[in-house]
Amino acid sequence: MADASPILLELNQLTKSYGSGKVALDGFDIAVRKGEFVSVIGSSGAGKSTMLRCINHLIEPTSGTIVFDGKDTTKVRGRELRRMRRRISMVFQNYNLVYRATAIENVLQGRLGYKSAIAGALGLYTEDEKRRAFEMLDHVGLADFAYTRTDQLSGGQKQRVGIARALVQDPLLILADEPIASLDPKSSRTVLELLRGAADKFGITCLVSLHQVEFAQEFSDRIVGLADGRAVFDGAPDALTSSIVSEIYGGDSEEGEQ
Known part of the structure; x- marks a missing residue:
C-alpha cells in the first residue's frame, strides 16, 4: 500500500x-x-x-x-x-448471519443495498450476482459449503461467510x-x-x-x-x-x- x-x-x-x-x-x-x-x-x-x-x-x-x-x-x-x-461492509464479532439460511444465501445478502425493497424481500438476484457470490465463497475456502446452513458451520467458517458477504458487496x-x-x-x-x-x-x-x-x-x-x-x-x-x-x-x- x-x-x-x-x-x-x-x-x-x-x-x-x-x-x-x-x-x-x-x-x-x-x-x-x-x-x-x-x-x-x-x-x-x-x-x-x-x-x-x-x-x-x-x-x-x-x-x-x-x-x-x-x-x-x-x-x-x-x-x-x-x-x-x-x-462500506461490516464484519461482526458475532457473525450477524441468518442461521436458518445457507452460506450462499447469507453471502448474497451483501447485495441487498443494491436492490429495491421488493427484489430484496423476494431474494431476486441476477445470475452475475449469484456467480460472484460463489466466487467469494470459493475465495474464502467454503465453496463446498455453499448449500450448508450456517448454523452447522464452525465459528471460523461462519466468520469466513461474513467476509465473503462483505466482499460481494463491492x-x-x-x-x-x-x-x-x-x-x-x-x-x-x-x-x-x-x-x-x-x-x-x-x-x-x-x-x-x-x-x-x-x-x-x-x-x-x-x-x-x-x-x-x-x-x-x-x-x-x-x-x-x-x-x-x-x-x-x-x-x-x-x-x-x-
Missing part, C-alpha cells in the same frame, strides 16, 4: 456521549488511505466499537465530522445513507469489529489473512478493531491505540513499544464497550 494513496476516510474531532454521561469517543481523529490495513487496539470500553459504528451510522456521533470517499457523510440520511452503506471500506474475538488461533489467522488479502488483492481499505496486539503488529500497515476514547498512539507496527502498549491498556474501563 503506497503512502501516496488518496485518503478514503477521515474522522475529525469525533465525539460520542451517552445519556448516562459516559464519553465513548473524546475528540477522535484518524485519516485512512485507500488500500490501507489499519488495526485499532485498546481495552474494552476504549471506544473501538463506537468509532466503527459511527462511520456507517449504526451509532450517530454527538459531534465532529466523517468524510468518506471525498464526501462529508456526517449527517447523511435516507437514500444518501443507503448509497454510502453500499460501499466495498471501498471494510469495518471489522473484533472479528477474531471468539475464534481459536488457527481460525483467527485465517480470518486476518483474508482481510489482509482484501487490502492487498482488491485494494479495499480495512479498519479492524483487535485485542490481540501480536496479530495487529503482524498484519497491519498501521496501528491506532485507543484509551478512554482518545488516540494515544498512531504509527507503524514496529513503533509500538511495550511501554506504549502499557499506556493503551493501562486504564481498563469497568464498563463494557458501548
Whole structure:
C-alpha cells in the first residue's frame, strides 16, 4: 500500500456521549488511505466499537465530522445513507448471519443495498450476482459449503461467510469489529489473512478493531491505540513499544464497550 494513496476516510474531532454521561469517543481523529490495513487496539470500553459504528451510522456521533470517499457523510440520511452503506461492509464479532439460511444465501445478502425493497424481500438476484457470490465463497475456502446452513458451520467458517458477504458487496471500506474475538488461533489467522488479502488483492481499505496486539503488529500497515476514547498512539507496527502498549491498556474501563 503506497503512502501516496488518496485518503478514503477521515474522522475529525469525533465525539460520542451517552445519556448516562459516559464519553465513548473524546475528540477522535484518524485519516485512512485507500488500500490501507489499519488495526485499532485498546481495552474494552476504549471506544473501538463506537468509532466503527459511527462511520456507517449504526451509532450517530454527538459531534465532529466523517468524510468518506471525498464526501462529508456526517449527517447523511435516507437514500444518501443507503448509497454510502453500499460501499462500506461490516464484519461482526458475532457473525450477524441468518442461521436458518445457507452460506450462499447469507453471502448474497451483501447485495441487498443494491436492490429495491421488493427484489430484496423476494431474494431476486441476477445470475452475475449469484456467480460472484460463489466466487467469494470459493475465495474464502467454503465453496463446498455453499448449500450448508450456517448454523452447522464452525465459528471460523461462519466468520469466513461474513467476509465473503462483505466482499460481494463491492466495498471501498471494510469495518471489522473484533472479528477474531471468539475464534481459536488457527481460525483467527485465517480470518486476518483474508482481510489482509482484501487490502492487498482488491485494494479495499480495512479498519479492524483487535485485542490481540501480536496479530495487529503482524498484519497491519498501521496501528491506532485507543484509551478512554482518545488516540494515544498512531504509527507503524514496529513503533509500538511495550511501554506504549502499557499506556493503551493501562486504564481498563469497568464498563463494557458501548
